[in-house]
Amino acid sequence: MGVLAKALERWKARYPKRFELALSVVFGVLIEIVILRFQPPLLLVRTVGDDTADQMIRLLERTTYNIPKSPAFVLIDIDDATWKAWGSHLVTPRAYLATLLERVARSKPLAVALDVDLAYSDGADGKALEAFLEDYKSDWPPLLLVRSLADDPDGGLPRPRLTEYDRAIGPRTVNGDLVPAKDNVIFTSPLFERDGDGKVRRWKLFAEACNGAAPIVVPSMHLAAAMIARQAVYGAPPADEDPPLKRMTRSLAGFTPDNCERANSGREGTLDPLPLDRPIRVEGDDVSKRVIYRVAWKPGVIGLGPVVEAPDAAGGGETQLVEVRPARLVVPGDPGATLPDLENRIVVIGGSFKSSGDRYNTPLGVMPGSLMIINAIEALTENGTPREFSTPLRIAISLLVIVVASFLTLVLRPIVAAAAFSAFLLMLMFAFLNSFQAGAVLDLAVPAVGAFVHDLWNSTLTMARDIRRLRWRWLLKPAPSNEDGALRRPQEVAKEVADG
Amino acid sequence: MKRWIVVLVAAALRSSALDAAEAQHKSLEIGYIENFDRGADVYILKTGDTRRDVAVLAPVFDGDTIEVKDPSATITLRVVGEAGPRVLSKANAVATITGRIPQKGFLSGVYAWTTSVVQLFDREQREQISASIRGNLGNLSGSQLSAPLLARPQTVLAEKRKLIIGWVSPLIVDIRVLDGDGAPVASGRGSGTLWATPEVDWKPGAYAIEIAASGETLRQSVQFVPPDKGPNLPAEFADPAAPEPLRAVAIGAWYAAEDPAFLLEALQHVAPEAGSSRPAGLLAQAFTEGKRPSPQPPGKRSEGAGSRDLGALTSPSTR
Numbered sequence: 001m002g003v004l005a006k007a008l009e010r011w012k013a014r015y016p017k018r019f020e021l022a023l024s025v026v027f028g029v030l031i032e033i034v035i036l037r038f039q040p041p042l043l044l045v046r047t048v049g050d051d052t053a054d055q056m057i058r059l060l061e062r063t064t065y066n067i068p069k070s071p072a073f074v075l076i077d078i079d080d081a082t083w084k085a086w087g088s089h090l091v092t093p094r095a096y097l098a099t100l101l102e103r104v105a106r107s108k109p110l111a112v113a114l115d116v117d118l119a120y121s122d123g124a125d126g127k128a129l130e131a132f133l134e135d136y137k138s139d140w141p142p143l144l145l146v147r148s149l150a151d152d153p154d155g156g157l158p159r160p161r162l163t164e165y166d167r168a169i170g171p172r173t174v175n176g177d178l179v180p181a182k183d184n185v186i187f188t189s190p191l192f193e194r195d196g197d198g199k200v201r202r203w204k205l206f207a208e209a210c211n212g213a214a215p216i217v218v219p220s221m222h223l224a225a226a227m228i229a230r231q232a233v234y235g236a237p238p239a240d241e242d243p244p245l246k247r248m249t250r251s252l253a254g255f256t257p258d259n260c261e262r263a264n265s266g267r268e269g270t271l272d273p274l275p276l277d278r279p280i281r282v283e284g285d286d287v288s289k290r291v292i293y294r295v296a297w298k299p300g301v302i303g304l305g306p307v308v309e310a311p312d313a314a315g316g317g318e319t320q321l322v323e324v325r326p327a328r329l330v331v332p333g334d335p336g337a338t339l340p341d342l343e344n345r346i347v348v349i350g351g352s353f354k355s356s357g358d359r360y361n362t363p364l365g366v367m368p369g370s371l372m373i374i375n376a377i378e379a380l381t382e383n384g385t386p387r388e389f390s391t392p393l394r395i396a397i398s399l400l401v402i403v404v405a406s407f408l409t410l411v412l413r414p415i416v417a418a419a420a421f422s423a424f425l426l427m428l429m430f431a432f433l434n435s436f437q438a439g440a441v442l443d444l445a446v447p448a449v450g451a452f453v454h455d456l457w458n459s460t461l462t463m464a465r466d467i468r469r470l471r472w473r474w475l476l477k478p479a480p481s482n483e484d485g486a487l488r489r490p491q492e493v494a495k496e497v498a499d500g
Numbered sequence: 501m502k503r504w505i506v507v508l509v510a511a512a513l514r515s516s517a518l519d520a521a522e523a524q525h526k527s528l529e530i531g532y533i534e535n536f537d538r539g540a541d542v543y544i545l546k547t548g549d550t551r552r553d554v555a556v557l558a559p560v561f562d563g564d565t566i567e568v569k570d571p572s573a574t575i576t577l578r579v580v581g582e583a584g585p586r587v588l589s590k591a592n593a594v595a596t597i598t599g600r601i602p603q604k605g606f607l608s609g610v611y612a613w614t615t616s617v618v619q620l621f622d623r624e625q626r627e628q629i630s631a632s633i634r635g636n637l638g639n640l641s642g643s644q645l646s647a648p649l650l651a652r653p654q655t656v657l658a659e660k661r662k663l664i665i666g667w668v669s670p671l672i673v674d675i676r677v678l679d680g681d682g683a684p685v686a687s688g689r690g691s692g693t694l695w696a697t698p699e700v701d702w703k704p705g706a707y708a709i710e711i712a713a714s715g716e717t718l719r720q721s722v723q724f725v726p727p728d729k730g731p732n733l734p735a736e737f738a739d740p741a742a743p744e745p746l747r748a749v750a751i752g753a754w755y756a757a758e759d760p761a762f763l764l765e766a767l768q769h770v771a772p773e774a775g776s777s778r779p780a781g782l783l784a785q786a787f788t789e790g791k792r793p794s795p796q797p798p799g800k801r802s803e804g805a806g807s808r809d810l811g812a813l814t815s816p817s818t819r
Contacts, residue, residue: 055613058613058616059609059610059613062604062610062612062613062616063604063605063606063609063610063613064604064607065603065604065605115816116817116819117817146817190816190817192816200816247766254784275553300583301580302532302578302580303529303580303601304532306604307601309765312527316526316527317526317527317528317529317561318526318527318528318529319528319529319559320529320580320601323529323532323559325532325557329534329535329556330557333556338555340553340555340558341529341532341557341558341559342557350817358816358817360816362521369816369817370816372816373816430610442556462794486648
């Protein structure tokens, strides 16, 4: 031990800079190990990671012109003009929704998502929508409705808010005959997580709830739509004849809570294994829940997002990822008539009108909830759930970050070192942008926090040395220079102060 | 260090340049038909040499031509990059529609991203919020009064006792119990969700309960049956060793599970204990809301009232 200490002393005396650099690197690695091993729930760690990912999402949005394999979307938008034309009701008139849905469903889209919470009644009898749902044909596209949840004041699982339309799609008796529940109409949850800073960054793939005394799992709208879209893009899994919604229900069964008392927070598993390089998995980490937004909201425009291949059924060519069409143009037509340009696209019916209360802050700015759902569907379809790089690559990146941070703080003034380190992280972001686009998230939280703590340690060490050397005089501000330009020592300044 | 910086930047630029090079020229959707004021045959919409149908919301591709044959006809288009509509008439002859989706290159994207980072304020992200709850979902239906307990005709035991009646409404309600001839046997005014008649010696026969508020009246028939004609309670419920609140809860739950028609009878057992026994209180509330211990078909279930949204979760849906 003594020999090692002496060797280190000799090395320090001979190569002081190299010694300090090595010490910094070792210290940085130790910090990394501590953070990775104990995973402290530090807001600092999460904030650094989120900020980096937010910047990459914004960079990606501004630099991506086309995504060839992505599904195409149409947002039937209840915009301000539509809302006004429909009478500015507190609750969207259900009769209009019935007409909208009928025209859309007849136009052969890939799937229809109605992002309207039907638990609220519009005050009318709701017969038109109920009749439409009752008559929803089995060969029409999958229809995804919203199931909102109400919190349980006693702390148990939330309860689903049943709607007056549940009966129309559930099992029922007609003229004495039992009619089974509709396979292609399901209630889904539109739940996302909002962070402490008000930004919505993460989805929930399903919600756990309690229906009466029975624990249930409500799939998310984005998961259900993504399962449909993935099957359309990548094909059905071999030897699995089930339609995508049935496969999803089967996969989710394993996540049903044991009872109505509390959620199963720890369960992990795969919901859709194919394609192998981009599965949809349920994991406990924060990275896998992150929505990689690609489309920002801009009111009044007719298309949003990068260019994608238009479905062949719609004539092929190219189109923007999200074509926005005002709902007011859809309703006046014959309910039995089809709408052009919807074939094989995913249609989302939602509201962007200002009074909807359905607008959220995201890394790409404020957007209506329906566009958040579109972003989530697109990200899940294209990338599956985001994942981190392989462990060896993560270790290599972490080491690189530590070495660079140590080197910069060794040779540069702290303020310059901080700026240079930011520039380095920026270049790292550029270098990994394509991987990020494919769903591999470069989580710089741990290395960046390691570098920050390392920097803090260096500053503290320097300060401790100064305090030991100057004692109470350390409190005094050092004078910039004498008339001849030479720096004055703090002791001299202290003497001047004492002399008055 | 310099070499590393050059290598990293070059790698990023190369990959983005490859992406941009992949962009090919295909027919590009640039807008749609918003409106037209004459028959569809008055307009000739062509993509290349192919004539396409004119319809509201029909897509318009870059390079399409539109000809309006009728001098009094117009057609309105929405085209990408244009703030307002584009209106065409015969005066436009054969109009070629062009539009441009803004190209995003790596360098222009990085420039746009950099300028967005140094933007001065976040005012465009600020929104007014209304700090209030939405209240009872049921109220939105226009109905201020609801009595799920009395959703179907009820059967209770005829004996001398108070009759406890439950409803769901924030309003003060007027309640009447009428005999077979329509004469009031008991009446009163209640707030909250429970009200009890004075003690009455109920005779077997048909009665009716009326609950009224805000000009709306709910009415349901109640059949009083002799105690020996009611369902037979399990003998163990009469065990004097069991505490009274426990027996009340057990009997109430048993009646409710037996038949939805005995929900009002079930309430008679648990409501008197609701103040002192938490299980009895929960059951009384559940019965008042029309809920029974055994599950019912989904369509029959009543909805929880005055529900709150989940805390940190957002539910991005329009009402």
